[in-house]
Amino acid sequence: MADWRPLSGWRLYWRYVGQSLRAQLQYRGSVVLLAVGHFLITGGEFLAVWALLDRFGSLRGWSLAEVGVFYGLVSIAFATAEAVVRGFDVLPGLVKSGSFDRLLLRPRSVTLQVIGHELQLLRLGRWSQGVVVLAWSVAALQVDWTVGRVLLALWTVIGGACLFSGLFIAQAALSFWTTETLELINILTYGGVETAQFPLSVYRPWFRAFFTFVVPLACVSYFPGLAIVGRPHDAPTALLATAPAAGLLFLGASLLFWRHGLRHYTSTGS
Amino acid sequence: MRPYRAIASARFRLLLQYRAAAWAGIATQLFWGLIRTMVFEAFYRSSRAPQPMSLSETITYIWLGQALLAIVMLGVESEVRDTVRSGAVAYDLCRPVDLYSVLLIRNLAYRGATTALRAGPQLVLAACFLGLRLPPSPAALLAFGLATVMALLLASAWANLLTALLFFTVAGDGVVRLGTVLPWLLSGIVIPLPLLPDWWQAVAGWQPFAGLADLPFRLWIGHLPPAAVGQVLVFQAAWLLGFVLLGRLLLARGLRRLVVLGG
Numbered sequence A: 001m002a003d004w005r006p007l008s009g010w011r012l013y014w015r016y017v018g019q020s021l022r023a024q025l026q027y028r029g030s031v032v033l034l035a036v037g038h039f040l041i042t043g044g045e046f047l048a049v050w051a052l053l054d055r056f057g058s059l060r061g062w063s064l065a066e067v068g069v070f071y072g073l074v075s076i077a078f079a080t081a082e083a084v085v086r087g088f089d090v091l092p093g094l095v096k097s098g099s100f101d102r103l104l105l106r107p108r109s110v111t112l113q114v115i116g117h118e119l120q121l122l123r124l125g126r127w128s129q130g131v132v133v134l135a136w137s138v139a140a141l142q143v144d145w146t147v148g149r150v151l152l153a154l155w156t157v158i159g160g161a162c163l164f165s166g167l168f169i170a171q172a173a174l175s176f177w178t179t180e181t182l183e184l185i186n187i188l189t190y191g192g193v194e195t196a197q198f199p200l201s202v203y204r205p206w207f208r209a210f211f212t213f214v215v216p217l218a219c220v221s222y223f224p225g226l227a228i229v230g231r232p233h234d235a236p237t238a239l240l241a242t243a244p245a246a247g248l249l250f251l252g253a254s255l256l257f258w259r260h261g262l263r264h265y266t267s268t269g270s
Numbered sequence B: 001m002r003p004y005r006a007i008a009s010a011r012f013r014l015l016l017q018y019r020a021a022a023w024a025g026i027a028t029q030l031f032w033g034l035i036r037t038m039v040f041e042a043f044y045r046s047s048r049a050p051q052p053m054s055l056s057e058t059i060t061y062i063w064l065g066q067a068l069l070a071i072v073m074l075g076v077e078s079e080v081r082d083t084v085r086s087g088a089v090a091y092d093l094c095r096p097v098d099l100y101s102v103l104l105i106r107n108l109a110y111r112g113a114t115t116a117l118r119a120g121p122q123l124v125l126a127a128c129f130l131g132l133r134l135p136p137s138p139a140a141l142l143a144f145g146l147a148t149v150m151a152l153l154l155a156s157a158w159a160n161l162l163t164a165l166l167f168f169t170v171a172g173d174g175v176v177r178l179g180t181v182l183p184w185l186l187s188g189i190v191i192p193l194p195l196l197p198d199w200w201q202a203v204a205g206w207q208p209f210a211g212l213a214d215l216p217f218r219l220w221i222g223h224l225p226p227a228a229v230g231q232v233l234v235f236q237a238a239w240l241l242g243f244v245l246l247g248r249l250l251l252a253r254g255l256r257r258l259v260v261l262g263g
Helices: A009-025 A028-056 A064-084 A086-097 A100-105 A110-115 A121-141 A147-178 A183-196 A205-214 A222-229 A237-242 A245-264 B002-015 B019-046 B055-067 B069-073 B078-086 B089-094 B099-129 B138-168 B172-186 B198-206 B214-221 B226-256
Strands: none
Touching (some): A009 A110, A009 A121, A028 A121, A086 A110, A147 A245, A183 A205, A183 B019, A222 A237, B019 B099, B055 B099, B055 B214, B069 B099, B078 B089, B099 B226
16 A cells, blocks of 8 residues: 655655665666775875875874874765765756756755755765774774763764765855856865865964864864874863864854755756 | 867867866866875975985976876766767767777877866966976976877877776776776876885886876976986887777777667
8 A cells, every 4th residue: 555645854865865775776886886996096095195104204293093083084074975965966967957946846845855866875985995094093093992082083073074065065055056066166075075184283374274264174173083082282172072063053054055045046947 | 090180179179168167177176286285295394314206396296296187087088988888889880980099089189188278277377386396407398298298198098998898887987987096096196106115116117007197297307317208108108009909909899799779
């Protein structure tokens, strides 16, 4: 007996996710190759970090394992965001072609439909690579895994995933005005993850200021990371531990902006 | 020869139209270069030991890598990928031209046009503001130019090899992606090859992808003397020959088992 009552909220979301996973698994070989490729690309990046630390001894006093903690945390956060809000990535195409109108006609939340567009499996490549690097790093550092530390790491990843999701959503919302993908924003997303793979203290002051106050990347990587690797620091630990909340705030602001954009949407008519 | 020249110039003119995308790409690559130069500065400040390349040489190497990224990083043009997947390649097979050469020309034009659009502005900006050093002598510049042209050919032949593989699988995206990881990792874009650990040097210097970026870049910065250009070109040509032969072999195999459904 089919149940014809309309689905709503989370149940609809999980239905979308199920569909998306089933669709992707139709091309199993392709998904596996793509994920492996992703794993190798990001893994190769870390090999390069290792090679450089092998040659130079340290990165301004940071060891490979310490860098690995920052690297792992931000990779996991970014891959999570990439996989979950992938729908916003394809949105500019929908806006351009006019097929976005179809989403508006359905009596369900537009945001939900866009988020439910796809849960990208290939992102497992970067995600798992981040997990491997993080696991190795904390093992090498012999960090004392108190409950607080584990929670802080989780909280950092959540904050980071929110921040990157917020950036992807803002990028998509901009396309309501431009009807193009603003690839320039990639500087903040892909550039952001690249930046935060190293402790932010290695960069120049203006660059650090930008990624602390304009895009609060430092709040979801460097500050909590300091507390996780157990480096002596000036700021109170409580402050470092609450910093990832900035990611949530950023996501909230992006969603407001997205709504604003939705209200201004004019179809291309094609 | 005429049809090939026509294809090349048509593709080139078409691809040169994407100027807005090029500016976004340039901005992105400049940002990337900025991150990387800052990271390398930090590394160089962490150690007093003498290194195989000085900091300013490394910075120049990084900016060259950003400016010429398209040579290394582009995979197979999506249009070409689609013709194989959709079977439209059958049209190409009907034409009185050699398929391998047509594909090579398309891959070459794809890289050439993208590089032509992006390299100039980046090199100028990097040289004026971001620490890119000019080559020490006109001879070094000439040597770099020759090796870069060869690098373009080598990269296109590699892309053709990947294109030929597309005839064997529908999972083309995965193949192409894996096929762009190798040159990216091994050409010097991620880490200048001279900075790899010493016991890797022997391998790093002999693998084909060194010819895509590392060797031309070292000719520019003077890490290799201009007189070494002969050796570099021979090295590149040898791998080019290998890629072409293997690519032709694979393509012939692929075409033998190719089935195009009508409709």
